[in-house]
Amino acid sequence: MTSPDILSGMGPIAERELEPQQHVLEAVSQSDEPFVIRGLAAQWKVIEKAKASNEELTGYLRECAADVPVLAWKGPPANEGRVFYNDDLSSMNFEQVETRLEAVLDELEQCKNDPAPPTIYMGSTETEYCLPGFSDDNRLELPGLQPTVRIWMGNSHRVAAHYDVLENIAIVAGGRRRFILFPPEQIANLYVGPIEFTPAGQPVSMVDFERPDFDRFPCFAEAIKHARTAVLEPGDAVYIPSMWWHHVEGLERFNILINHWWLPVPDYLGAPLDSLLHAILSIRELPAAQRKAWQVFFDHYIFNADEQTVAHLPEGRRGVLDPLDENSARKIRMLLRNKLNK
Numbered sequence: 001m002t003s004p005d006i007l008s009g010m011g012p013i014a015e016r017e018l019e020p021q022q023h024v025l026e027a028v029s030q031s032d033e034p035f036v037i038r039g040l041a042a043q044w045k046v047i048e049k050a051k052a053s054n055e056e057l058t059g060y061l062r063e064c065a066a067d068v069p070v071l072a073w074k075g076p077p078a079n080e081g082r083v084f085y086n087d088d089l090s091s092m093n094f095e096q097v098e099t100r101l102e103a104v105l106d107e108l109e110q111c112k113n114d115p116a117p118p119t120i121y122m123g124s125t126e127t128e129y130c131l132p133g134f135s136d137d138n139r140l141e142l143p144g145l146q147p148t149v150r151i152w153m154g155n156s157h158r159v160a161a162h163y164d165v166l167e168n169i170a171i172v173a174g175g176r177r178r179f180i181l182f183p184p185e186q187i188a189n190l191y192v193g194p195i196e197f198t199p200a201g202q203p204v205s206m207v208d209f210e211r212p213d214f215d216r217f218p219c220f221a222e223a224i225k226h227a228r229t230a231v232l233e234p235g236d237a238v239y240i241p242s243m244w245w246h247h248v249e250g251l252e253r254f255n256i257l258i259n260h261w262w263l264p265v266p267d268y269l270g271a272p273l274d275s276l277l278h279a280i281l282s283i284r285e286l287p288a289a290q291r292k293a294w295q296v297f298f299d300h301y302i303f304n305a306d307e308q309t310v311a312h313l314p315e316g317r318r319g320v321l322d323p324l325d326e327n328s329a330r331k332i333r334m335l336l337r338n339k340l341n342k
Contacts, residue, residue: 001156001178002247002249003212006212006224010180010228011229012230013034013228013230014033014035015035015230018040024140024169025142025144028167028169031239031241033183034181034228034238034239034240034244036237036238038235038236039236040140040235040236040237041171041173041258042235044171044235045060045138046173047138047173047235050173050256051234054112054174054253057254058108061131061256062105064133065105066101066129066130068101069099070101070130071096071099072120072122073119073120073122073123074094074121076119077118077119079119081156081250082119082157082160082208083121083158083159084208085193085199089193094121101122101125101130104154107120108153108154108254111155112253117156119154119156121155122153122154123153125150125152126148126149126150131151140237140260145262149260149261150259151257152257153256153257154250155255156251157250157255158247158250159248159249160199160207160209161180161182161190161204161207161245161246162205163184163203164246164261165242165243165272166242166261167239167240167242167263167264168240168241168260169237169240169260170237170240170259171237171259172233172235172236172256172257173234173256173257173258174234174252174254174256175234175250175253176233176252177231177250177251177255178229178231178232178251179230179231179232179238179240179246180209180227180248180249181227181228181240181247182226182227182245183245184243184244184245186223186227186245187245189219189222189223191206191207192205192206193205195276195277205247231251266326268324268325268326269329309321310322
């Protein structure tokens with residue numbers, strides 16, 4: 001688990017209490033930084049089972065489980081729970097297997113007393129797919145949103161710091177989890193790995209938080225100063241804003257997390273990472289003076305764009321500079337597709 005020396009240099013994630021009748025989304029709308037709400041899901045049935053015993057929790061999940069294929073990650077005891085690359089980044093330090101949720105529960109049960117167990121981890125699986133009906137007794141109401149609700153389950157493990165484009169409210173539903181969060185501007189101090197070859201879809205920090213190598217990653221010491229951490233128990237929730245880096249550890253031999261992902265924008269908008277990849281292809285290798293000029297263009301048309309950006313153009317003649325809707329987004333995709341296929 002994370003080195004105590006590192007943890008001592010971090011501040012706490014802020015904690016909030018909801019006012020009477022206040023909804024969690026109101027608290028989210030009032031903050032662009034993360035926060036913890038203790039006991040947000042205290043009334044969930046799965047929390048009741050988790051607080052009773054792991055046996056009751058496991059039994060409840062078996063009752064809900066569907067006989068459908070799921071993906072699980074398995075790593076040898078030598079990994080000490082780290083879900084990561086192998087030493088030379090040629091592959092991962094785990095294998096991904098197709099199994100069933102009940103089989104994952106069986107394996108977790110079998111190794112619960114093992115002093116050096118293998119890592120067993122089922123991540124990012126939609127609850128309605130593998131646990132149909134689970135949401136009937138375990139629902140976080142998010143009015144006006146259609147969140148993707150997913151379950152993450154396993155024994156002791158640690159997932160390297162990574163970001164998500166989506167907004168996230170994560171609820172611990174079994175065991176305990178430690179979250180370590182970094183603001184987006186700490187990217188340079190986290191020593192991020194490959195963009196297109198990742199353990200689980202998102203680029204991750206290459207720093208081992210259990211044994212940080214400050215000779216190899218000296219700027220990580222600065223990242224620690226900006227980090228915030230908290231340990232959550234069953235029923236506790238953490239709001240992780242879009243693009244905040246988060247390192248997550250399952251601290252018990254049986255851990256469950258239920259997270260709620262959403263994007264507060266229309267579905268027809270593009271994926272920002274696609275733009276980054278396109279910029280690598282088309283801008284990064286330009287001469288320095290040209291890159292600097294394009295930086296000004298991006299600031300003008302994207303990052304600092306406002307009404308004045310196009311005020312001098314007559315309405316109806318602003319083209320792609322007009323506010324996007326589904327039709328204009330489709331036209332831009334077609335334009336890009338034609339250009340990329342040349």
